[in-house]
Amino acid sequence: MSYQRRFGTGGNPFGSITGIIMAVLFFLVLFYLTKIVFKILWFISPLLFIASLIIDHTVFLGYAKWLGGMVKRNPLMGIGAIVLSALLFPLTASFLFGKALFRKKVKDARQEQENRVRGELIDFEEIVEDEEEFNDEALRLPPMEKEPRPRQTNRPKDNEYDDLFS
Template sequence: MGYRQESNGDNTTRSITGIVVMVVFFIGLFIIARFVLKLLYWLSPLLFIGAIILDYKTVVGYGQWLVNLVKRNTGMGILAIVGSLIFFPFVSAYLLGKAYLSKKSKDIQEEQRRHREGDLIDYEEMDSRPLEFPEMERRRRSSEEDDLLV
């Protein structure tokens, strides 16, 4: 039986290459994540305003949840408020997504209600006076017309 002998130099090169590829991959992933976080940080006020425009009740509901959390458990409530301020870009993106889904849900429910109950149509109210038709004269048939009809 023959055994194949591998040199250690080839195995070491593969290990180093794998480690270098992994380090480059994680550096690239870090750069992409940093870019996305910066973009989200700068867009967060617009996202928050968009959430208010789409459905202000989601933002009000989030604020009420924070207030109720402070009333029930003061420590957790304050921690949640501080966390909301620190992670404001994520909170604003969450509120925008929730407002969008809430608006779509309401639109679909309204469409189903209209389909179920039927749409109201515009109508024009007509006068209730009876129609008057002009009197028509009766013509006597001539004998030639009688011959043609028979």
């Protein structure tokens, strides 16, 4: 035997309709918010694109190389990616700007860590020397005396290697 349980809405026929209306209202609000955000991005995107070029131009070059590689591998997908990049220019510019900012932050953090480890470099440092402290005779070394080296007798005398040291 099998049991079937049935959960009713308690006799309210408008319960499911209310849920549907709430979902439609939620998606309408989401649509209008997205429309506003895209309108703002559309006006700001040229500035974002130029700023990303100023911050780190290699981001744009990398993106162009990626699109070019995609065209070479699969021409249909590459052309589609180029068309979508042009149509969704606000998103493309935002992506490139975010990537440029991220690379700049990583580069700055790496430079800061390197400065902590190595210390900061300076152009030059001026050293003031007092003439009284600088004594030329104190820097001169006495002449070196050569000590005669005893020659070992168990080696043959015609060894060229020994002649180098005598």
